[in-house]
Amino acid sequence: MNAIISATELASDMAGPNPPVLLDVRWQLSVAKAAGEPPFDGRAAYEAGHVPGAVFVDLDRELASAPGGRGRHPLPDMAEFGTAMRRVGVSSAVPVVVYDGGQGWAAARAWWLLRWTGHPDVRVLDGGLPAWEGALETAAPVPAEGDFQPVPGAVGMLDADGAAAVARSGVLLDARAGERYRGDVEPIDPVGGHIPGAVSAPTNENVGTDGGFLATEDLRARFKALGVSGDDSEVGVYCGSGVSGAHEVLALAVAGIPAALYVGSWSEWSSDPSRPVAVGPDPQ
Structure with missing residues (x-):
């Protein structure tokens, strides 16, 4: 299975009999900004418009633990990660597609974590949200609870x-x-x-x-x-x-x-x- 998916393929899959769970992981690296410039707010960007059906995932809070001796984005607690993924509708038997604002880093982090914890079918939208040519929505869906149980170690x-x-x-x-x-x-x-x-x-x-x-x-x-x-x-x-x-x-x-x-x-x-x-x- 390819690790990436085109916008055209995603639109087709969304209309098919087994649509993927969509995760919006918009995020930017926090670096020094000009005085008065607010930090990037991924949730605000999501609320302003996202791929229909996508659920927001916060990289800093849900795909990493607090910074410390293990680095700035250490692995999340597995119990908390599993809870977060089930909350956004991730199930082991349902495909997952993740995307971000186009850089690809945040989406790749979500892809890697889900693959490392055993999900068999995760892809990244190639080119991120800018590649999406369909309509956007602002309403946040409330997905059904997923059943994903993370089991670390599936990849290196x-x-x-x-x-x-x-x-x-x-x-x-x-x-x-x-x-x-x-x-x-x-x-x-x-x-x-x-x-x-x-x-x-x-x-x-x-x-x-x-x-x-x-x-x-x-x-x-x-x-x-x-x-x-x-x-x-x-x-x-x-x-x-x-x-x-x-x-x-x-x-x-x-x-x-x-x-x-x-x-x-x-x-x-x-x-x-x-x-x-x-x-x-x-x-x-």
Whole structure:
């Protein structure tokens, strides 16, 4: 099954006999803003207009725990995550489609969490809400309670030690912007740089100018150039806090390459001064 779905395919599925549960996960990374500029409000954006039938999911509250030593977006409590997913109508036997405002990061985080906890049929709307050509609605539906019970471990996940091991013996991709990988700037976390041995692979290079993913063969070529051969070598991905890294794992899935996500990512790694940090354009 493909990990992404086009807007045309989604419209067809919504009109079919087994329509998917739709989750709207609009979110933006919180960074310093100009004086007086309010933070992005995903729920307000949802209430202003969303794909008919979609239910809003709050990334910071429902797809992550509170920030701390495990990073800025650590895994959510599994009992709370299961409750949240059932509340928005997720059931194990019903397909799920997730979308965001177009960047794809937040939708990928929801996709990865549901896949990691065992849901068999989750896809991301390629291009997000901007790709949707149908009508929008403002009324918030009240879905029937779902039956999804999360069972962690269905797909790969790394901790800090596991990420370091993949950097040594496999391919560890850093999905952040190149300047953060090099350590030229670090606007969010305690220190700039990257995990020694990791390869710079900005996730925004996996999409085209329309916001959708590159063609499968183009993604395969890109990852091959980064050292991902597609054989049995282990592939891991990290980012700042396990959100944009999920988008890179999704791109790898589109290319047919399984990869494990280091959820704590650089926000966890850099919080421990005993962990090594590499700077500059080279992995080591």
